[in-house]
Amino acid sequence: MTDSAPARPAQSPEYILQHTFGYTEFRGDQQAIIDTLVSGGDALVLMPTGGGKSLCYQIPALARRGCGVVISPLIALMQDQVEALRAAGVAAAFLNSSLAVAEAQQIEAQLLNGELELLYLAPERLLQPRTLDLLERADISLFAIDEAHCVSQWGHDFRADYLQLSCLHQRFPQVPRVALTATADQRTRREIAGRLDLEEARHFVSSFDRPNIQYRIAAKNNPKRQLLQFLTSEHQGNAGVIYCLSRNKVESTAAWLQQQGFNALPYHAGLSAEVRANHQRRFLREDGVIVVATIAFGMGIDKPDVRFVAHLDLPKSIEAYYQETGRAGRDGEPATALLLYGLEDVVKLSQMAATSEGSEEHKRQERQRLDAMLGLCEITSCRRRALLRYFDEELAADCGNCDTCLEPPATWDASDAARKLMSSIYRTGQRFGAAHVIDVLRGGDTEKIRQFNHQQLSTYGIGADLSANEWRAIARQLVVRGYLRVNAEAFNALQLTEQCRPVLRGEEQLQLRTLPKTAPSSRSRQGAGSEITAEDQPLWDALRALRKSLAEAHGVPPYVVFHDATLREMVSARPRNRQEMLAISGIGDSKLERFGEDFLQLLADFAEPAAPDAIT
Ligand code: ADP
Ligand code: ZN
Numbered sequence: 001m002t003d004s005a006p007a008r009p010a011q012s013p014e015y016i017l018q019h020t021f022g023y024t025e026f027r028g029d030q031q032a033i034i035d036t037l038v039s040g041g042d043a044l045v046l047m048p049t050g051g052g053k054s055l056c057y058q059i060p061a062l063a064r065r066g067c068g069v070v071i072s073p074l075i076a077l078m079q080d081q082v083e084a085l086r087a088a089g090v091a092a093a094f095l096n097s098s099l100a101v102a103e104a105q106q107i108e109a110q111l112l113n114g115e116l117e118l119l120y121l122a123p124e125r126l127l128q129p130r131t132l133d134l135l136e137r138a139d140i141s142l143f144a145i146d147e148a149h150c151v152s153q154w155g156h157d158f159r160a161d162y163l164q165l166s167c168l169h170q171r172f173p174q175v176p177r178v179a180l181t182a183t184a185d186q187r188t189r190r191e192i193a194g195r196l197d198l199e200e201a202r203h204f205v206s207s208f209d210r211p212n213i214q215y216r217i218a219a220k221n222n223p224k225r226q227l228l229q230f231l232t233s234e235h236q237g238n239a240g241v242i243y244c245l246s247r248n249k250v251e252s253t254a255a256w257l258q259q260q261g262f263n264a265l266p267y268h269a270g271l272s273a274e275v276r277a278n279h280q281r282r283f284l285r286e287d288g289v290i291v292v293a294t295i296a297f298g299m300g301i302d303k304p305d306v307r308f309v310a311h312l313d314l315p316k317s318i319e320a321y322y323q324e325t326g327r328a329g330r331d332g333e334p335a336t337a338l339l340l341y342g343l344e345d346v347v348k349l350s351q352m353a354a355t356s357e358g359s360e361e362h363k364r365q366e367r368q369r370l371d372a373m374l375g376l377c378e379i380t381s382c383r384r385r386a387l388l389r390y391f392d393e394e395l396a397a398d399c400g401n402c403d404t405c406l407e408p409p410a411t412w413d414a415s416d417a418a419r420k421l422m423s424s425i426y427r428t429g430q431r432f433g434a435a436h437v438i439d440v441l442r443g444g445d446t447e448k449i450r451q452f453n454h455q456q457l458s459t460y461g462i463g464a465d466l467s468a469n470e471w472r473a474i475a476r477q478l479v480v481r482g483y484l485r486v487n488a489e490a491f492n493a494l495q496l497t498e499q500c501r502p503v504l505r506g507e508e509q510l511q512l513r514t515l516p517k518t519a520p521s522s523r524s525r526q527g528a529g530s531e532i533t534a535e536d537q538p539l540w541d542a543l544r545a546l547r548k549s550l551a552e553a554h555g556v557p558p559y560v561v562f563h564d565a566t567l568r569e570m571v572s573a574r575p576r577n578r579q580e581m582l583a584i585s586g587i588g589d590s591k592l593e594r595f596g597e598d599f600l601q602l603l604a605d606f607a608e609p610a611a612p613d614a615i616t
Pocket of ligand 1: 023024026027030047048049050051052054302304330331563585
């Protein structure tokens with residue numbers, strides 16, 4: 001971290017947006033947030049992942065006198081953030097334990113000399129008395145507290161250090177503060193405002209909709225085949241994240257994908273820090289890497305071009321699901337969130353919720369969150385509307401970009417089948433799990449059936465017309481809708497609830513989803529970005545190859561050079577000179593200087609030969 005840009009003269013936010021970041025317009029609340037901070041006010045910003053939070057503090061830090069201090073929980077990611085800023089010509093640096101003493105001293109000197117525009121710090125570093133003294137001697141333009149939901153003791157990202165950040169207000173009363181998070185729920189919002197002393201701050205709550213993400217939730221029906229079909233038909237060569245619940249499953253899935261020829265890497269807390277850092281690095285720097293991970297992976301990873309997030313196990317709550325899927329498509333280009341789930345997930349998570357540590361109240365809340373998640377899986381109406389409603393946001397119309405909008409699910413009258421299943425549960429004494437109950441229904445010949453003499457029951461064999469898979473789908477939906485429950489304290493036995501009575505008496509009719517034969521694969525998309533045509537493919541490949549070699553030469557991830565969206569715009573606009581290049585979104589003065597000539601040269605090589613004058 002040696003070279004530093006000279007401090008720039010005061011510039012307006014619009015000028016910085018265009019010349020430093022290469023964008024033409026502010027998005028959503030960005031301008032209002034920036035104006036608040038530039039004029040010295042505090043702000044609390046809730047914006048979905050990919051909404052554009054970074055510019056909300058980067059631009060005011062550049063527009064105001066002094067250095068902006070960004071507090072971010074993940075040391076591993078600071079370097080990437082700083083590199084991206086440097087590529088845009090910003091004098092940015094970070095201070096953390098990975099730096100040698102001499103390097104740290106140099107950055108401190110730059111800070112005191114007014115040569116830095118942005119400084120990234122982890123909270124534990126900031127709170128050291130030495131650092132606070134240093135900051136008091138420097139000229140600070142603002143404090144930005146990123147991932148502010150880390151103050152929430154309820155959330156899964158809680159950090160004790162974050163609680164002490166309220167001291168900033170006391171020690172630096174004149175310096176504006178902004179706290180930012182992508183966590184949407186009301187309780188976390190109140191907690192952030194309370195704990196960080198931001199009750200007086202202006203609150204900016206954006207829409208949490210991510211229209212470019214296509215949400216799809218499918219019942220498990222040979223999940224490996226479903227995943228393979230998804231990857232080969234829709235996401236060949238794309239970067240993505242696949243979430244699994246257990247370390248074992250992460251390992252086996254990654255190994256299996258490698259055998260299938262994918263560039264897949266495992267990531268979970270059981271791997272050494274070194275392996276994890278290496279896999280994360282390859283995910284960020286190489287094109288088209290798939291990370292198979294437990295939820296330990298993802299927070300703060302700013303990779304903009306993650307094209308899909310797939311869940312092979314059910315997330316524990318809608319909050320977790322939304323946060324994890326939100327890591328797809330931060331660049332605004334089309335992306336897919338695919339969730340595969342089945343009866344075994346419902347059973348496993350019910351069990352986890354029941355046996356987890358904590359008070360009864362805590363368990364009840366976990367159970368409620370799980371029920372809401374299951375409800376989302378089973379609805380037959382627009383997924384996005386249901387998701388946003390969960391975060392108290394109402395969409396005016398169905399979204400047209402989720403599986404239920406694209407392929408409205410077929411339902412069937414399952415009343416008779418449900419009665420058979422309920423009777424079979426009842427006759428076997430409500431003591432057995434789904435597998436055995438279904439064996440009885442289908443007239444199986446198993447050890448257990450013989451042991452308990454269940455071939456004598458009146459329900460034995462009455463369900464042979466449906467496959468075991470179909471019965472599992474029925475059981476799953478009945479559990480989710482509250483007709484059956486899974487008793488985690490008694491070997492996950494299926495049991496009837498009060499709600500069954502009207503169905504058993506024939507007073508209630510039950511419509512259930514039919515089991516799809518294969519996973520839906522919906523390619524019709526809306527949202528930003530057009531697909532590259534076959535004709536443009538060679539240019540597209542060449543642009544990506546050039547980006548990769550420039551990225552390697554500069555030691556940065558490819559997206560720090562240019563985002564996919566910027567390359568795509570080059571393909572359609574075919575800029576021929578610097579002026580036209582600057583008009584492309586994502587290209588500012590500094591990037592034009594660094595990379596412009598190389599890309600213009602390449603575009604010239606691909607330019608159509610000038611049309612020959614008509615020979616007449
Ligand atoms: P967040 O931190 O909210 O997840 P980022 O700050 O990483 O989002 O921004 C997401 C993407 O949107 C980035 O690629 C960023 O460069 C881009 N972006 C942000 N603001 C704008 C804007 N006004 N115009 C165009 N692109 C923008
Ligand atoms: Zn929809």
